[in-house]
Amino acid sequence: MTWFLDHVQDVLDLAWQHVYLAGLPLVIGLLVALPLGWLARRHRALYTPFTAGFGLLYTIPSLALFILLPAILGTRILDRNNVLVAMTIYTVALLVRTVADALAAVPDDVNQAATAMGFTRARRFFAVELPLAVPVIAAGLRVAAVSNVSIVSVAAIIGIPQLGLLFTDGFARTFYDPIVVGIVACIVLALAFDLLILVLARALTPWQRAGAAS
Amino acid sequence: MINDIASWLLDPAHWTGPDGVPVRTGQHLWYSAISLLIASVIAVPAGLVIGHTGRGRVFVVNLAGAARAIPSLGLLFIMVLLLGPRLTGDAAFLWPSLVVLIVLAIPPILSGAYAGVEGVDPAARDAARGMGMTGWEVLRKVEVPCALPLVFSGVRSAALQVVATATIAAIAGLGGLGRFLIDGQAIRDFPQMASGALLVAALALLVDLAFAAVQRYAVSPGLTGRGAGAAGGRSSARGTRANAVPGHEEEVAVQRQAGKTEPQHGS
Numbered sequence: 001m002t003w004f005l006d007h008v009q010d011v012l013d014l015a016w017q018h019v020y021l022a023g024l025p026l027v028i029g030l031l032v033a034l035p036l037g038w039l040a041r042r043h044r045a046l047y048t049p050f051t052a053g054f055g056l057l058y059t060i061p062s063l064a065l066f067i068l069l070p071a072i073l074g075t076r077i078l079d080r081n082n083v084l085v086a087m088t089i090y091t092v093a094l095l096v097r098t099v100a101d102a103l104a105a106v107p108d109d110v111n112q113a114a115t116a117m118g119f120t121r122a123r124r125f126f127a128v129e130l131p132l133a134v135p136v137i138a139a140g141l142r143v144a145a146v147s148n149v150s151i152v153s154v155a156a157i158i159g160i161p162q163l164g165l166l167f168t169d170g171f172a173r174t175f176y177d178p179i180v181v182g183i184v185a186c187i188v189l190a191l192a193f194d195l196l197i198l199v200l201a202r203a204l205t206p207w208q209r210a211g212a213a214s
Numbered sequence: 215m216i217n218d219i220a221s222w223l224l225d226p227a228h229w230t231g232p233d234g235v236p237v238r239t240g241q242h243l244w245y246s247a248i249s250l251l252i253a254s255v256i257a258v259p260a261g262l263v264i265g266h267t268g269r270g271r272v273f274v275v276n277l278a279g280a281a282r283a284i285p286s287l288g289l290l291f292i293m294v295l296l297l298g299p300r301l302t303g304d305a306a307f308l309w310p311s312l313v314v315l316i317v318l319a320i321p322p323i324l325s326g327a328y329a330g331v332e333g334v335d336p337a338a339r340d341a342a343r344g345m346g347m348t349g350w351e352v353l354r355k356v357e358v359p360c361a362l363p364l365v366f367s368g369v370r371s372a373a374l375q376v377v378a379t380a381t382i383a384a385i386a387g388l389g390g391l392g393r394f395l396i397d398g399q400a401i402r403d404f405p406q407m408a409s410g411a412l413l414v415a416a417l418a419l420l421v422d423l424a425f426a427a428v429q430r431y432a433v434s435p436g437l438t439g440r441g442a443g444a445a446g447g448r449s450s451a452r453g454t455r456a457n458a459v460p461g462h463e464e465e466v467a468v469q470r471q472a473g474k475t476e477p478q479h480g481s
Contacts, residue, residue: 059418061378063395064411071215071408146282153285157385158399164287171291171386179295183288190283 003177011166015185018162021083021155022148023193029091030141036092037099038125051097058093062086062151066158083155090151091144098140102133135208138201145193149186163189218405219412228409233393235413242390242417245383246376249312253319253376254369261327261368265361266353274328281321286379290314294386307387311380318379319372326368330361359434366429373425377418391417 004011040050060068069075069082106129114128156164166182169175202209222228229235264270293310301309334357342356358365384392394410397403 056419056422059374059422060415061374061381061418063378063381063392064414064418067395067407067411068415071219071404077404142279143282146279150282150285153287154382156287157382157396164285167285167288167291171295174295176292176295179288179291183285183292186285186288187280187283194279194283 004181007178007181011163011181011185014161014163014165015189017080018149018152018164018186018189021080021160021162022087022145022152022189025084025087025091026141026145026148026193029088029095029144030137032088032092033095033099034130036096038103040096040100041103047100051100054093054096056093057089062090062154063157065089066155066160078159080155080160083152083160087148087152091148094144094147095137095140098137099133102136102140103129105136106132131204134201134204138197142194142197145197146190149190149193153182153186215404215408219408222405222409223412235391238389238391238393239413239417242377242380242392242414243421245312245315245380245388245390246373246421249315249376249380250319250369250373253316253323253372256316257320257323258327258365258369261324261365262331262353262358262361264324265328265331266349266357268332271328271332274325278321278325281318284318286314286318286375287382289317290379290383290386311383311386311388314383315376315379319376322371322375323365323368326364326366326371327361330364330368331357333364334360360437362433363429363437366425366432370422370425370429373421374418377414377421381414 036050036054040047065086066082067077069085070077070079073082073085075082110128110132111124114124119127152162153164153167155162156166156168163182163185166178166185170178170182231237261274264274290311293314297310297313298306331353338356338360339352342352347355380388380390381392381395384390384396391410391414394413395407398406398408398410
C-alpha cells in the first residue's frame with residue numbers, strides 16, 4: 001500500500017497509456033467492423049469467409065503478433081503503433097461476426113415496415129437496423145474491451161509502457177507490490193470500460209428500459 | 215527482414231537438439247494439452263450442473279467476465295513468485311505456469327458448458343421430462359448433446375488462451391515455442407524472435423483448426439443441420455454456427471443472457 005501511495009503518479013501515467021492502447025483500437029475496430037459486418041450480413045456468400053477469416057486472426061497469440069507486426073509494417077519493435085494495430089486486429093476479429101449476427105437478428109417485419117414507410121436503404125440502416133443491433137454489438141464490444149485491457153499488458157514483455165510494466169518491474173525485483181497494484185489497476189480499468197459501454201448502450205436504446213419495466 | 219526469418223527457419227541447426235523447433239513444439243503442445251485436460255475435468259461437469267440446476271448462474275456469468283479482466287502476465291508472475299521458492303528443480307519453472315494455464319482455461323470452458331445447457335430449447339427439455347426421463351437422463355440424453363456446440367466452443371477458446379499464455383510463460387522459464395521469442399529478445403536476435411512468433415501463430419492456427427474439425431464431427435447432425443432438415447430444437451440458431459469461428463461466442467452468449475435478465479439484478 002505504501003508503495004502504491006509513493007507511486008500514484010507513475011501508476012496513473014501508465015494507466016493512461018493503457019487506456020489509450022486498449023481504448024483507441026476499440027473505436028477504430030468498431031468503425032472497421034461495422035461495414036465489414038454489414039457486408040457479411042448482406043451478401044450471404046461473404047458471411048463464412050469474413051467471420052471465419054477474421055476469426056482466424058484472433059487465434060494469433062498476442063506476443064507473437066506484437067513481434068511479427070514490425071516485420072510486416074516496417075515499424076521498429078518498440079513502436080507502440082504495433083500494439084495499436086494488433087489490438088485493432090483483435091477487436092475487428094471479434095466484432096465482424098458480432099455485427100453481422102446483430103444485424104441478422106433485427107426482425108424482418110421491422111425492416112419491411114421501414115421500407116414501406118419510404119426509408120431509403122441508408123436511412124433504414126442508420127435509423128432502424130443499427131439502433132436495434134446495439135445491444136448485441138455492445139455485448140461483443142464489452143468482451144473485446146475487457147480482453148483488450150488484459151492483452152495490452154502483455155506488451156510489457158517487449159517494453160511498451162503501460163500497466164504491464166508494473167508486472168515485469170515487480171518480477172525482475174521479486175517484489176509483489178507493483179504486480180498486485182498492476183493487476184488491480186488492470187481489473188479496475190476493464191470494469192470501467194465495461195461499465196462505460198453498458199451505459200452508452202443503455203443510453204442508445206431507451207426503448208429497452210421501457211420494455212423491461214414490466 | 216523476411217529473408218532473415220526464412221533463413222533462420224531453414225537452418226537445419228534450429229530443427230535438432232533439445233532447443234530445436236520439434237522439441238519446443240512438442241513441449242508447447244504438451245503443456246497446453248495437460249492444462250486443458252485438467253481444466254476440462256473441473257469445468258465441464260461444473261458448468262453442466264450449473265446449467266442444469268440453474269444454481270450458481272450469477273456466479274458463472276460474473277466469473278466469465280471477471281476472469282477475462284485478469285491480466286495473464288500479472289497472474290503468471292504472482293504465481294511464480296508465490297510457488298517458485300516452494301518447489302525445486304524443473305518443477306519450480308513448470309508448475310506455477312501450469313497452474314496459471316489451468317486457471318485461465320477454466321472460465322471459458324465453464325461458461326461454454328453452462329451457456330450450452332442454459333440455451334437448450336425448453337420445449338425439448340419439457341418433452342424429455344414428459345417422456346418420463348429423470349433429471350439425470352434429461353441432462354445426459356438431451357441437454358448435453360444439445361449443449362455440445364457451445365461446450366466445444368468454450369474448450370476451443372480456452373485452447374487458444376492456453377496456447378497464447380504458454381508462449382508468454384517462457385518469460386517465467388517455461389519451455390515451449392515461447393523460448394524463441396524470449397531468448398531471441400535477450401540477445402537481440404530478431405530473426406529468431408520473429409521465427410518463433412511465426413511458429414507460435416502457426417501452431418495456434420493448427421490447434422484451432424483441429425478443434426474445429428473435431429467439433430464438426432462430435433456434434434449431433436440434428437443440431438448442425440448436416441443431416442436432412444431436422445426440425446426439432448433449432449429455435450436458437452446460436453449453437454448451429456459454433457463450428458465456424460473461434461472467439462468468444464460462449465461468452466457473448468452468456469453476456470446476452472446476462473443482458474436479458476439484467477433488470478432483475480441491476481439498479
